[in-house]
Amino acid sequence: MLTLPPRWARAGSVTVALAGAVLAPLLLLVATGQGQSEVAVIERSGELLLRHGTPYLAEPHTVAEYTPYLPGMALFGLPRALFGADGWPTRLLGDARLWCAAVFLGCLAAAVRPGRPGTGGGVGVGVGVGVGFPGGGGLNVPVLVVAALVASPPVALPLCVSGVDLPLTGLCLLALALAGRARPFAAGSALALACALKWTAWPAVAVVVALLAATAGRRSALRAFATATVGTAALVLPGALRAPGPLVEQVFAFPTGRGGLPTPASSPLPGRLLADLGPGGWYTALALLLLAGLAVAASLVRTPPRDTVAAADRLALGLALAFLLAPATRFGYLALPAVLALVPRLPLIPLPRITGPHRPPRPRSTPRAVPSAAPHPRTPQVVPVP
Numbered sequence: 001m002l003t004l005p006p007r008w009a010r011a012g013s014v015t016v017a018l019a020g021a022v023l024a025p026l027l028l029l030v031a032t033g034q035g036q037s038e039v040a041v042i043e044r045s046g047e048l049l050l051r052h053g054t055p056y057l058a059e060p061h062t063v064a065e066y067t068p069y070l071p072g073m074a075l076f077g078l079p080r081a082l083f084g085a086d087g088w089p090t091r092l093l094g095d096a097r098l099w100c101a102a103v104f105l106g107c108l109a110a111a112v113r114p115g116r117p118g119t120g121g122g123v124g125v126g127v128g129v130g131v132g133f134p135g136g137g138g139l140n141v142p143v144l145v146v147a148a149l150v151a152s153p154p155v156a157l158p159l160c161v162s163g164v165d166l167p168l169t170g171l172c173l174l175a176l177a178l179a180g181r182a183r184p185f186a187a188g189s190a191l192a193l194a195c196a197l198k199w200t201a202w203p204a205v206a207v208v209v210a211l212l213a214a215t216a217g218r219r220s221a222l223r224a225f226a227t228a229t230v231g232t233a234a235l236v237l238p239g240a241l242r243a244p245g246p247l248v249e250q251v252f253a254f255p256t257g258r259g260g261l262p263t264p265a266s267s268p269l270p271g272r273l274l275a276d277l278g279p280g281g282w283y284t285a286l287a288l289l290l291l292a293g294l295a296v297a298a299s300l301v302r303t304p305p306r307d308t309v310a311a312a313d314r315l316a317l318g319l320a321l322a323f324l325l326a327p328a329t330r331f332g333y334l335a336l337p338a339v340l341a342l343v344p345r346l347p348l349i350p351l352p353r354i355t356g357p358h359r360p361p362r363p364r365s366t367p368r369a370v371p372s373a374a375p376h377p378r379t380p381q382v383v384p385v386p
Contacts, residue, residue: 014144017151026160030095031088037064038162042096045069046077054239056246063261066250069164071239072196076100076167100163104155107170107190108146108343111177145346154335154342168197169339172204172315176344179208180308182216184224191224192231199251200336203293203318205229206300211311214304257282257328265328275327285327292321309344316341 029035045055045067055074060066067074080094092098149155158165171194178187187208194201205228213221240247253259257275266272274285296318305311316337323333 010144014147014151018147021151021153021156022159026097029160030092030097033085033091035097035160036162038164039096040064041067042069042073042164043077043080043094045074046079046096047081049074049239050078050081052242054242054246056239056243056250058243058246060246060250060261063264066254066259066261068250068255068263069198070196070236070251071247072193072235073164073198074239076103097159097161097163100166101159104159104166104170105146105150107167107174108149111174149343149346152342154338158332158335165198165333165336168194168201169336171197172201172340173312173343175204175208176211176308176311176315179211179224179311180215182212182220184212184216184220185227187212188224188227189231191228192235195228195232196235200319200322203296203322204315206297207305207311207315207318210300210304210314211306211308214306255328256286256326263328265330265333267329267331269324269326269329269331271325271327272329282327285325289322289325292325293318296321312340312344 041064048057048067049055049071055067055069055071055077057065057067076096076099079099080096083090083094085091085094150159155166171190175187175190175194178190191201191205191208194204205225208228209221209225212224249259254261254263255265257263271285271289274281274288277284296314300314305314319340320334320337323329323337
C-alpha cells in the first residue's frame, strides 16, 4: 500500500478537489456558454453602461432584461463588451465569472498578513502569531488554505455558475479585516466598492463602524462611515441619475416581489412562504425583516464587536436573518453569510483582539526625591550624656 507523506497528501487532495469542483466545470461552462442568468445580465449591463451610460433598460419586457444590481456590478460586464464572444481566448477573457473570482481572490490576498518567521510559515491569526497546518512550511500553507476554500461548495458553486456574490463577499471580508487593523479610510473604501454592487452589502457599514468605534475610537468610525457613504454615492449616482425610474423598479422593487414581473427568487423560506399568503403575509414578512434588522442594530450598540471574528459573525447573522425573512429569496443567498462566518476562522486573516479604544501609553513621570522625615516638634530629643 502506497502511503504519501502528510504534506504531499494534503496538497494532492486539495488539488484534486480544486480541479474537480472548479476548474473542469468552469472551463466547460465557459466553453459552451452556459451558466445562470446572472452572467448574461452582468455582461449585458456592462455593454449598456459602455454605450448609454446606464446599465438599465428603460422598458424591460422579460425577467432576463431586468438588472437587479447597482451600477457598480456592470463593471464586471465591461470585459465582455470590450473583448466580445468570438473565439476561445476572447470568450474566456470576457466571461464575468472570471473577473468576479479575481476580485474575490484579490480581496483575500489583501486581507492576509504574514506571520512572524519561525512560527510555522503560516498566516497570522493573532497578533504576530503564525498558524498553519502541522508540518507545513513556506508559502504552501496559505496556498492550500485558499485552494481548499475555493474548492468548498459555498465558493465553488457560485464561482462556476454565476459568481455574482463573490466580489461582494470578498470586499466585505476585506473591509472587516482592515477595520480590525484600525485602518478606517481603507475599510470605508472597500465598503464603498461593495455597496456599489448590491444593496445587501449596506448592513456591513454598520458592523464596520461599530467595530471601529469599539476598538479605534469614534473618530475612526466616523471617518470610515463618511468614506463609505461618499464613495458609494460617487459610484452609484452617475448611473442612477440617468435612469432613476428603472433603477428603483429593477434594483429595489423587483427583488422584493413588488416589480412589474414576478421574481424567480422563490425558495420556500419563511419570508417567501408568508408573502405567498397575500398582501397581509407580505407586510408581515417585511415587518419581521425590519424587527430583525433593528435587533441586530441594537446588539451593535449594546455589545459592539471587538475583533474581526465577532464582527463577521454579527454581519453573517444579520444577512442570514434578512435572507430568511425576505419576501423573495433563494437558498443560494445563504452562501454569503456562510462564507463570512467561515473565512475569518481560517488561518488567513489576522484577528487582533482589542478590549477598548487605543490610547497611547502615558509617560512615566520621574520620581521626585522624598525629603528625609524631620522630627516632630513635640517629640522629645534624647541627647547622649558624655
